[in-house]
Amino acid sequence: MLLISCPNCGPRDETEFHYGGQAHVAYPEDPYALNDREWAEYLFYRDNTKGAYAERWVHSTGCRQWFNMLRDTVTYEIQAIYPMGATAPGSAAPTTNAQAPEGASK
Amino acid sequence: MVETAAATANTNGVREARRSPAAHLAGIFEAASLEGIVEIREIPFQTMAGIRVRRDSDEGRRVASVTGGLPAACGEVVERDGVATLWLGPAEFLVVAPENAHESLGGDLVPALVEALGDGQGQVVDLSANRTVFELSGVRARDVLEKGCSLDLHPRVLKAGTALSTEIGHIPVILWKSGEDTFKVLPRASFTDFLGRWLVDGMREFASPEVP
Numbered sequence: 211m212l213l214i215s216c217p218n219c220g221p222r223d224e225t226e227f228h229y230g231g232q233a234h235v236a237y238p239e240d241p242y243a244l245n246d247r248e249w250a251e252y253l254f255y256r257d258n259t260k261g262a263y264a265e266r267w268v269h270s271t272g273c274r275q276w277f278n279m280l281r282d283t284v285t286y287e288i289q290a291i292y293p294m295g296a297t298a299p300g301s302a303a304p305t306t307n308a309q310a311p312e313g314a315s316k
Numbered sequence: 317m318v319e320t321a322a323a324t325a326n327t328n329g330v331r332e333a334r335r336s337p338a339a340h341l342a343g344i345f346e347a348a349s350l351e352g353i354v355e356i357r358e359i360p361f362q363t364m365a366g367i368r369v370r371r372d373s374d375e376g377r378r379v380a381s382v383t384g385g386l387p388a389a390c391g392e393v394v395e396r397d398g399v400a401t402l403w404l405g406p407a408e409f410l411v412v413a414p415e416n417a418h419e420s421l422g423g424d425l426v427p428a429l430v431e432a433l434g435d436g437q438g439q440v441v442d443l444s445a446n447r448t449v450f451e452l453s454g455v456r457a458r459d460v461l462e463k464g465c466s467l468d469l470h471p472r473v474l475k476a477g478t479a480l481s482t483e484i485g486h487i488p489v490i491l492w493k494s495g496e497d498t499f500k501v502l503p504r505a506s507f508t509d510f511l512g513r514w515l516v517d518g519m520r521e522f523a524s525p526e527v528p
């Protein structure tokens with residue numbers, strides 16, 4: 211059982227949360243310009259990182275708010291928790307993902 | 317808003333027609349309750365309103381003037397005149413009030429909240445039928461809850477007047493510590509039967525003499 215520190219509620223059991231997949235996947239600036247392959251890659255293709263991985267979580271049983279987490283996929287160590295819209299700590303990659311999952315509030 | 321209700325309550329047959337989600341467990345609750353040790357009962361038909369509004373907005377301040385304030389952080393509860401407002405999220409709150417605060421029994425809580433919100437950003441939804449309230453009380457109440465809840469319920473951490481959204485027996489609930497030895501547990505209606513029986517099961521050991 212992971213113990214996840216919700217930015218609003220503090221440490222809670224993993225079962226109170228839902229996983230939202232890879233973080234910082236930008237919505238295409240012009241979706242109509244994409245061909246089928248590019249669109250499929252946007253929708254379905256995700257990194258399969260061994261090590262530190264930026265992902266989205268929602269505290270669904272608690273405050274129902276989304277946040278980002280940097281988690282090691284090998285050790286399960288949670289390295290950082292940071293707000294939606296922020297850049298992953300230790301990464302120079304710009305955060306372009308303004309699109310939260312359906313029903314999400316920021 | 318509450319005091320206007322007494323005169324009109326029960327005049328329109330609404331009260332008699334209602335069946336609470338745990339009505340069928342009343343006998344089981346009574347049989348399971350151990351006076352002075354741990355007792356359980358349902359407090360049915362509470363008036364509840366879900367509010368989504370930003371606290372720091374004009375509409376938030378208007379809504380706060382009806383409820384007596386909006387709690388600022390996780391766990392906080394604001395209480396005024398029997399109306400409690402629980403923090404559910406940074407811009408989400410649950411108002412819990414007595415049954416007769418509902419307009420079906422002559423109250424005006426929900427319309428007053430709707431009016432206060434006005435055209436502002438947010439929502440007020442009548443959630444009175446969404447959850448019921450279990451009251452678990454007595455010196456062993458905490459021991460019963462600890463069997464199915466992983467939060468730290470020790471009084472040095474969880475103070476009276478705190479309400480938290482969490483899980484008990486894998487059921488999403490609002491756990492509200494309303495007194496030193498009194499907990500209110502708010503499950504959604506469809507989980508009421510399961511959670512009621514879960515709590516009764518957790519109470520059973522205290523009916524037997526303690527094994528030294």
Ligand SMILES: [Zn+2]
Pocket residue numbers: 216217218219220269272273274275
């Ligand atoms: Zn939370």
